[in-house]
Amino acid sequence: MRGTGKADIFVMLAHPVGHAKSPGILNEIFEQKGLDSLMVPLTCRPEDFETFWAGLTAAENIRGVIISVPYKVAVYHKCAAAHDRAARVQSANSVRRQADGSWYADNFDGVGFIDALKAAGHQLEGRRVLQVGAGGAGASIAYCLAEAGAEEIRLADIDKDRAETLAGLVGKAFPKCRVQAGEADPTGMDMAVNATPVGMHASDPLPLDVARLTPDMTVVDIIMEPAETALLKAARERGCRVQPGRPMMDYQVRGMSEFFDIDRKDRNHG
Structure with a gap:
């Protein structure tokens, strides 16, 4: 009961x-x-x-x-x-x-993001990533991308100072990854990530320049509803691999369940 x-x-x-x-x-x-x-x-x-x-x-x-x-x-x-x-x-x-x-x-924002990508067969090591969004979830994701072996991360945010600050912090923590602030332009990238709420509403603009997407790119959106955002729809139409937001939540929940010890296997922490 x-x-x-x-x-x-x-x-x-x-x-x-x-x-x-x-x-x-x-x-x-x-x-x-x-x-x-x-x-x-x-x-x-x-x-x-x-x-x-x-x-x-x-x-x-x-x-x-x-x-x-x-x-x-x-x-x-x-x-x-x-x-x-x-x-x-x-x-x-x-x-x-x-x-x-x-x-x-x-x-678990970044953990869920990375685990979901790996489960779907997406390679992260050595990849060049455009990430739009340097806020709360974006910060966690950027660190985890660098930790997972991304070669380069370009951070774009409407708050340019926030993007610059995060780029400096992630680059210092993971010096093997080239991290810099820039524009929401996926040119030259292997992967483009929307880590903002832009796309939750039908009236929202696109978070990045989809005209510059090419079929060899992977496009990821952390938004769960709608399941296929305007960004993912545009990317799919251009031949890109796409990853929606729900898997990120599913893998976060796995991590959270262990963190909370919902099965009551080990209550030494509380």
Whole structure:
């Protein structure tokens, strides 16, 4: 039976939270596994975050939280410790409660992205990548691309200073990868990645210059809905290999499930 007094409670935090897929996905997993666990979508106004987080921490039976926009950075700074993946981007998309009641942070944005690409047979080592978007998810993805052996990453963002800063940080962490800020032009690249929300709505512009795509390129979009964005449709029509956003979420969920120890195999961490 699910939802007893002994249930593990997990929270999905975002503002707004109505678009979040994690509660449905995780609750389905709990149901399939016969686990006495629940994930609840919660939201609060940004100005109420401090009060909200204090209450969440005080609720002793909340074992973990998945975090989305706009709280990834704020939650990271509430944690006592963090995995290197979260520390290097100063951002958390998952936190779990430790034995002493404090929070431990991790970030699975880049992990899910890389694992999904590898599972689909896409090679990353030695590749030249255009990445559009240097925000929260984009930062995690850029580090993981460099870590996976990409030869070159060109970062494009509407905030040019943000792109320059991220390029410098990723290049310093992975000096074998040539990382620089530039325009959203895929010319000369092996792969083009949209790591922005641009494309979620039919009225959105294309995030990059699709006229410069060639059939030998792979085009990836991290947006889950629509499943085929305007970018992916244009890339497919030009003969490119394409990768939609849903697999990234599926592989994130795998990582998060292990991180939260949903099967209760090892509760030494909390």
